[in-house]
Amino acid sequence: MEGVDHQEFVQEPQHRPSLSTMEAQGIPVIDLSPITSNNTSPSAIDALTKEIGSACKEWGFFQVTHHGVPLSLRRNLLEASKKFFSQSLEDKKKVSRDESSPSGYYESEYTKDVRDWKEVFDFFAKEPTLFPATIDEHNHRVVQWTNKYPHYPPAFRDIIQEYIEEMEKLAYKLMELIAMSLGLEAKRFERFFIRGQTSFIRLNYYPPCSFPHLALGVGSHKDESALTILAQDEVEGLEVKRKTNQEWVRVKPKSNDYIINLGDIIQVWSNDRYESVEHRAMVNCESERFSIPYFFFPAHDTEVKPLEELINDQNPPKYRPYKSGKFLLYRMINDFKKQNKDNLQIHDYKLA
Numbered sequence: 001m002e003g004v005d006h007q008e009f010v011q012e013p014q015h016r017p018s019l020s021t022m023e024a025q026g027i028p029v030i031d032l033s034p035i036t037s038n039n040t041s042p043s044a045i046d047a048l049t050k051e052i053g054s055a056c057k058e059w060g061f062f063q064v065t066h067h068g069v070p071l072s073l074r075r076n077l078l079e080a081s082k083k084f085f086s087q088s089l090e091d092k093k094k095v096s097r098d099e100s101s102p103s104g105y106y107e108s109e110y111t112k113d114v115r116d117w118k119e120v121f122d123f124f125a126k127e128p129t130l131f132p133a134t135i136d137e138h139n140h141r142v143v144q145w146t147n148k149y150p151h152y153p154p155a156f157r158d159i160i161q162e163y164i165e166e167m168e169k170l171a172y173k174l175m176e177l178i179a180m181s182l183g184l185e186a187k188r189f190e191r192f193f194i195r196g197q198t199s200f201i202r203l204n205y206y207p208p209c210s211f212p213h214l215a216l217g218v219g220s221h222k223d224e225s226a227l228t229i230l231a232q233d234e235v236e237g238l239e240v241k242r243k244t245n246q247e248w249v250r251v252k253p254k255s256n257d258y259i260i261n262l263g264d265i266i267q268v269w270s271n272d273r274y275e276s277v278e279h280r281a282m283v284n285c286e287s288e289r290f291s292i293p294y295f296f297f298p299a300h301d302t303e304v305k306p307l308e309e310l311i312n313d314q315n316p317p318k319y320r321p322y323k324s325g326k327f328l329l330y331r332m333i334n335d336f337k338k339q340n341k342d343n344l345q346i347h348d349y350k351l352a
């Protein structure tokens with residue numbers, strides 16, 4: 001971040017982080033053994049489903065253990081990410097995102113119009129990934145996006161592809177549990193992802209920052225995904241807004257757990273039974289920090305709307321339908337420059 005205008009990173013006073021935020025005591029930690037081990041009983045799955053249901057309802061954010069993703073793979077990816085970002089800006093910019101595809105490296109993203117103190121590399125989980133060509137609702141042209149892969153470190157491509165496969169397996173399992181917790185059949189959500197999912201993975205790098213009380217690594221936001229599976233390194237920084245009292249609580253890193261957060265799409269599908277949750281990442285003066293979110297997204301032409309099983313006369317739909325790909329594209333375009341206005345949010349689709 002040398003030679004940049006620091007002013008654009010400064011958050012409005014009400015959004016500035018408190019460096020003494022308390023650590024989250026209550027974030028549910030859920031043991032996924034019933035779905036990842038061989039000898040499992042229906043009653044264990046039942047209990048797990050209930051646990052997932054209350055975590056979704058009360059927090060929208062939880063940690064999972066015994067998730068089945070090999071620790072060595074996660075370590076390798078964090079190591080590869082560290083190596084990539086340690087290169088010179090010039091080398092990193094050789095794989096910058098551009099007009100032909102939003103996959104690649106970039107160092108300026110604006111969350112809610114304030115610049116984040118971070119650098120990023122995005123990859124699509126599927127190649128090619130089909131996406132709408134424009135945000136215009138009446139334009140049905142589709143484009144194919146492919147990934148950029150850095151040459152350094154050399155094993156990058158293999159590691160990231162292997163990791164993405166593991167994330168996808170875990171995401172499908174979690175979606176099954178979430179479906180059951182809503183009283184739906186286990187595979188209810190599968191159809192939206194099985195062909196043409198637009199999931200992507202992001203390597204976040206937060207360099208040390210000399211004014212951590214004024215800036216944020218990622219400003220407060222809700223993920224637009226169906227759900228997000230997040231790996232963070234051992235450096236603290238992630239904060240979640242607790243639903244019950246609207247206070248920021250810090251999520252302590254645990255080296256082998258994943259953090260799961262519900263995204264806007266589940267909020268709409270469940271007609272607000274579950275909600276996506278505001279979260280943000282703080283930076284600090286001494287240590288760099290790395291995190292790797294995997295955003296699980298349906299096919300771009302999925303019409304996202306409250307599921308018919310979950311609506312009735314007493315509980316009418318709370319959202320008007322929207323196309324998953326158009327919303328995501330809108331956000332992607334607008335997060336990359338200063339707009340002097342709020343970006344599109346899920347509440348903009350809310351029916352009065």
Ligand SMILES: O=C(O)CCC(=O)C(=O)O
Pocket residue numbers: 202204218223230232237238279280281290291293
């Ligand atoms: O770095 C983190 O812990 C959170 C990152 C995040 O929320 C995001 O990239 O959407």
Ligand SMILES: [Fe+2]
Pocket residue numbers: 221222223279293
């Ligand atoms: Fe996020």
